[in-house]
Amino acid sequence: MKQHRFNHWSETKYLKDIVTNPMIEVGEYSYYSGYYGHHDFEDGCVRYLWGDEKSRRLFNPIEDYGWVLDKLIIGNYVCIASGVIILMGGNHNHHPEWITVYPFAEQIETSYEPKGDTIIESDAWIGMNAMIMPGVNIGEGAIVAAGSVVVKDVPPYTIVGGNPAKEIKKRFTDKEIEKLKEMRWFDWEREKIERAIPIFSSSSIDQLYDYYLREIKPYEHLENG
Template identity: 85%
Template sequence: MKQNRFEHWSEIKYLKDIVTNPMITVGEYSYYSGYYDDHDFEDGCVRYMWGDEKSRQLFNPIEDYGWHIDKLIIGNYVCIASGVIILMGGNHNHHSDWITVYPFVDQIETSYAPKGDTIIESDAWIGMNAMIMPGVTIGEGAIVAAGSVVAKDVAPYTIVGGNPAKVIKKRFTDAEIEKLMEMRWFDWEREKIEQASHILSSSSINRLYEFYQKEILPHV
């Protein structure tokens, strides 16, 4: 068992500081809160993903087989709770349409079928013990409830939950979501985000939009 790298449940690790796998792209200020899990982010939260140091030493499916390997792409200000599992491309060799789902070694080269990149867009929150299936896109501002299994794309600013995860509700009205998707606050300069943090920490999208029109748009 790996040593738990977290000293307390309140501690977080910024993904930029801990991710080494070149197949994983992470944005600014996105974090993993893994105190209650006994795995590292890249060796437990993210599973079956080629590209870590050991797997690169063992084999190279890109050069050996010509596979297109799925990537994990994480935006800015994403919150990932303890126990989250993000399933990736290492086990895409099971075919339900074949007579057997067993991955015979001599058929590995031809049996692999990519699922597509897994994308967690900015400002999404993945709740404790949720599982993200391969090839899913979780939209910006979305919330995945604890213990959910996400097998389909999640729309921006939508709350989903259950197994399989289904829409619980939208976080805001369609008009408000349209404004949020226009503003993309998580892409602003950090200084501007800190300047607007008191608005971001409220439910007043109109106030944020006023700030955006005054402080952001003139400099775009």
């Protein structure tokens, strides 16, 4: 685990290089900047998710109890800042509608209820010390402000903040967002993304859309066929 630690705040690690838990799916170029969190991605940022090496040695709720476990699914080019907490299965045995929320060991097998996969779609940015609750879907291009607690789905290209997190504003107009959702630039070949980096580092969605119509769309059927 030592190789997962950070040496400086400027250091980031691609999740593809550090994730080993089969319950976590990670896209390309998504990274974790965890220096100030002082813990690893799979054992600190992601919490209460069975499937890491140690938990697999201790127990297997899939085989032992027949549980259907939630997954953490992260898209391409996602930015996760230091101190972020992604809560997974640890609170699935607490029932507010029961007389007690205490998870008696005798009831563990039958009390578990899946929350659904937690999904962070491509090009999302999760700010420092934000907390994401189980089963939340954070849309592509969304921004979660530092210190926020996300308890419900976040629409694409939307900035949310607070506890509970609420919409602050859309990043772009509805028309521009529709173009971005059509282009899905984060799924392009890396070489074509690199050629368009000057456009990405601007706010000209129309210019990117022209590039898409010229360089990407005419060849999509070849890549998908």
